[in-house]
Amino acid sequence: MTSAPTTRQPLAPIAERAAPPAEVPVPQVDGLTWRPLAVADAPALFRLVSAVEEHDQHPFRTSLEETEEIFEGDWRDLPRDTLVGLDADGEPRAYASVDTRPGDTTVVRAFVQGAVHPQWRGRAVGRQVLAWSTARARQLLAASGKELPARIAGYVQDDDAPERRLFEAAGFTATRFYSTLRRDLSLPVPEVTLGEGLRVVPWTPELDEATRLAHNDAFRDHWGSEPATPESWVHGRSMFAPEWSVLVVDDTPATSTGPDGVAPRASTGPDGPVVAGYLLSGRYEQDWPVAGYSSGYTETLGVRRDYRGRKIAVALLSAGMAAYKAGGVEYAELDVDTENPSGAHGLYASLGYEKKDGSRMYSIEL
Template structure:
């Protein structure tokens, strides 16, 4: 179990969140509102993909992905979501507030929502977003976690300007910028990938179920010093895997770790220490990859997507993450994928931008996180 950090210098979260006693009433557009249920998944999928197409977003979702949202036990759609239906019973707007059970350094509430393109300009989005912000404040206030807190919303850089204006008028400010990158894999003879030799007892292996938990621990350690990142609980790590491509994923293990030195290292977290004492495998670098076939037509090419990539902090500089990434890229190419794709925080502390550029990745589009910090 991760230890929740405390911030004694902060005012109580209930005070900082400034939660309203009641949520705003939704009246714009004459829609009928209620909480979402799992039975709404098909209608929600259609609405979300319609919005994505209208806003030129570079992805589409599948029914399996939407169903997976409802299956996660920490999501409380009964109180943290709202759907708006027109007089004919068609879904025309949705809003959802999500918090994560593993947050130990910053308590986060993310807002997801949108309005059908045919119903924009009626004030629905403005009222809906106000409802989401108010609900996020209630959730944070009731959390009992005395941590720094954040209400966040994501936006595509080239999305509708009206969305950015809505967010900024509500007090949200841009905090982080992300670049979606791709690397051409169609002619590796003309543009070869470099070879990497791992040192010591490090060994590159295909991802396997037996190494899944060790990979989660490596990920939590690798991202511990990344802005906005929080540990994944086992429950979180196992969810959201509808696009997971284990056949494309790779990890680097240390076959003979210096257990004494790692246990004495202040960077070694409690869960990793317990795994080391138990003699469990130690994953030190990893590339977990995804296959989004529904996006091939949208982007106009086939690709493999690196969802998470990292190296344990004590192993940085030994090319473990690079080895896993290159193996992934070769797996994509072997399966006929035209490109390798990934998303990177432009202020990543590991210098990932430079690494990806050296491998031939170039930017295709960008997105940002806007937030209210509490």
């Protein structure tokens, strides 16, 4: 007897599922006054974030340039999507930020982040800040008008038990897990020979739009990934290391278009090469004293679906490691989803990558 196929129940309207409150509850904490963040707050916010990361012994340190990225993005509404709690001296002691991205087409998402200064903990500040963030996230999801599955999400280090408990008490569930891997660059870097027409080239600004199109194609079968728009693609590049970023291009003519209906050509014109794969890197020197070693970080690695099985990922990783090594650093690092569908874990292990630490995504699925 053949069982009947299961059918997905139709979603209720996003405005109903998100259940947005009419008003977002501003925290009530003796000694703190609350207002939205402003661009001029970046240095003071950086001091707050640094104090939190040092106290909580995070394996990284956020730079001032990364802190300033909170204020960037034409899609952001800072007066409504950010909050800071100031003490009597005007110093930030807690903050929250909620961010959505304009390109979401399969799941509409709102990401929450925030922190409370160690000296202000134990007063329910974190609970109230997260409640504010969650309420504002619900408003943003409802206002998107996108009749899609929806998600409110935040990221936590695996060993940060207090923050894990905070998210869990607020109704979030750990739904995805990530591993930070590192590879000792004193080991030999493999040499890879690519097939005819394929070659490794340095990243250039002229090839960046073609790289974005390659990224959207490469990640359309990855959980949690949504298309990058031209605006969101270039957001968050304060630590970008172009000298450590490489592409694999195909010089042969392309005959098809990608999933977005656009031929995977370079932005310089229709006769440019196809970007078949890419490795974009970051240089996080502020992390090196904490880690105890220097490293090059692989931000994003992807291969177009039509080009898989042709050693492109190995060639990119090898070229990236060679660039890091030439730059005088000791390790290559990257993060990977533990449920990555492309077999990435086996690939990284075969190249000598080992787990350093981990993080997880907490979410409310709507």
